[in-house]
Amino acid sequence: MAAIKFTLNDKSQTVDVVPQTPLLWVLRDTLGMTGTKFGCGMQLCGACTVHIDGQPRRSCGTPVSSVAGKNVRTIEGLSVDGVSHPVQRGWLEADVPQCGYCQSGQIMTAAALIAKSTNPTDADIDEAMRGNLCRCGTYQSIRRAVHLAAQYKAGKGGAA
């Protein structure tokens, strides 16, 4: 056990756990932040995606010791009300989720995409999102939602 300190959703956080514990389980079990999902444990499905220093990362394969001193953002910290980030607005408008289980990871990956790409094409979206599995098949809606998100981020697309 060791005390590990990092920034989580803009607040300082210290946890005292086995250092190699994946960040995923620290978030879900130690801190009770269950928005980040367990899907495969092998960085194959993307359900556990969070941002580490702004980059999309698989928390299931990230030892918590490796985020010491870093900025971690989860779905709970993407917007204050949970629905107003441009990506969340795009998701709302396209009414993307079905079962919803993969959606936190999808949204975190999409948020990282539109942070660096102002007007992604379908090919850009497929490239960025192909690591995020959805068994319900929301892919077509995801493409639409990411396009909408890019518009919202650019200040277009109404007041939704």
Add this chain to the structure above:
Amino acid sequence: MNRRGFFKVGAGAAGGLLIGIYLPEKSRLAADIASPSKLNTYVHIGSDDTITFTIVKSEMGQGTLTSLSQILAEELDCEWKNIKTEIPSPEPQFGMMGAFGSLSVRTTYNTLRQAGAGARAMLIQAAAQKWGVDASQCRTEKGAVVNTATNASLRYGSLADAAAKLPAPKGAALKDPKSFKLIGTSVKRIDTPDKISGRAKFGIDTRIDGMLYAVLARCPVFGGKVAAFDATKAKAVPGVKQVVQISNGVAVLADNTWNAMEGRKALQIQWDEGPNATQTSAKIRQTFMDLTAKPGAVARKVGDADQALAEAAKKIEAVYEAPFLSHSPMEPMNCTAQVRADSCEVWAPTQIQTAAQQTAMAITKLPAGKIIIHTTFLGGGFGRRGGADFVAEAVEISKAAGVPVKLTWSREDDMQHDLYRPASYAKFAGGVDANGNLTAFTCRVASQPFAGLNNGVDRNAVDGIANLGYGSGIPNILVDNHPTETGIPCTYWRSVGYSHNTFFTESFIDELANAAGKDPVEFRRTLLAKNPRMLGVLNLAAEKAGWGKPLPTGHYHGIGLTDNIGSFNAQVAEVSVTNGKLKVHKVTCAIDCGVVVNPAIVEQQVQSGIVFGLGPVLRQAITIERGRVMQANFNNYDPLRIDEMPVVEVHIVPSMANPGGIGEATTPNISPAIANAVFKATGKRIRHLPIRQQDLV
């Protein structure tokens, strides 16, 4: 009131108007159909105008919370935003409580309309009494009763207590569908805000006081048992609190999931692998082949197929095969249980609450009334969560350990201890006469049953074959079946028998069209002359896809139809095969599912069903060696990813027919649509799923 619309009224525990409704079930799963005098869902109208709708159908992505609420709210004329939904613990009056078989809208549509209309009539009556006017002088609008003479209005919430004292109405008038404001509209899903913010609680998110996190080591061979185990090293792993044996393996309980998984790695277990230890996919296939050399139990017989085949101008034969498949929902199996001496609580992402409750009863020996089932959101179901194996494990662990536990399955646990879609092997023969008319159709299926036999026939094994949609157009048919046990646990998988049988039949019909020298769509049209809804979707899909018109160079069309779960759909797939690489560019789907409650949800489900069927076309298969599953995670059982997602275009046939199902509608026929398109591209018939590399070169 007729039997289907029976309901009772009264006051809720905290005031307001409470209406109980009987939602009928009709399914082979619902063996214990509730009597019409039993009520199995409730609507409560509170004094604060909140409409609390108790829904007995789990939400697993298929949109039940939204669509069932739409049906109720349409007739009730309430404010959409005031609807709250709850899923109750099973009670005896609910009968069989579960969401399966694409039944949720089909079995509740009429009753929910009647319940909404009845409640609305009572609220009108209560307002009329307050105003001292005749009910005919009142109308409703947005959750209020309006006095048409004075324009005064009373909110439903202010009328609920008075309405609760009124007798149940004797058959309230339903709205004219032409005046629908909610049914038939793409209302946004109720569950979306919670599912984009991380707030939605799935089973795996359950946290209760004092809970330990558990994982279970199971025998890798189906049917195997623990012979002996040593927990010394596991107990030395940091955070591990307990190790307990249950009927299905050895559980490690820890202060978090990771530590429990680490503890499991350190367990030393000797397994008694049992009689399945030498089972393989190759052996199962050989068994199927041997069985189909001889006649099986007859599932369908029309005319004399043998004689018609002997007399046919052209006879063709083909063998089709499909493998075991895993459901692999994104949320791995899990369950939280707290067993006390006199009660038991279960938190589960379950499709069938009654099965969960009965399972907990058998383990705890407690009566049903002492077992509460809390239903969470389901991170996918697809038939997998109709099982209660994961509930049994959690209840057993909590009982053995004496603490509340959350049992989490790893992805490997989930994939290697699934209840699988059965493998199937089907031998077809067909004959056409000199004019290219189909005169004989035979099929012999060998597969594994999982839900019993009827006159020696496993209905799931022959669904979509014995009741082939073209049946009325074929004079001689013989379908027979060899059910056989393989030792591999199987269950319902989205669209069940149709998931493989429609691949078989629609591919073979294409072969017959080719043998007859006819266009595949034209050939089907002839067979469907007496089946107007199938013919309708065939024609619509062909028209919208531009069947027979020029395509981009190297692109080819294939078609596949199905009529399952009370719905009808045709899909035209546009594919290319370049240097052995198959790409699915577009799928045009025409669907007739009767009255549509929410077109956007129908469109979602059409896409969803197609994506679910696409993975097994391209690469997904479960194979067995040494009695165990060879696939373990998404690297070797890789579902469809976004960069492979075709454009799916959905055309809904306007219809006033009773609602059909939608959740399982489109999974069966994407595979033949693609296989038939590949045949056009390569000249090679695909008779085996998934498509193999050698099929494409």
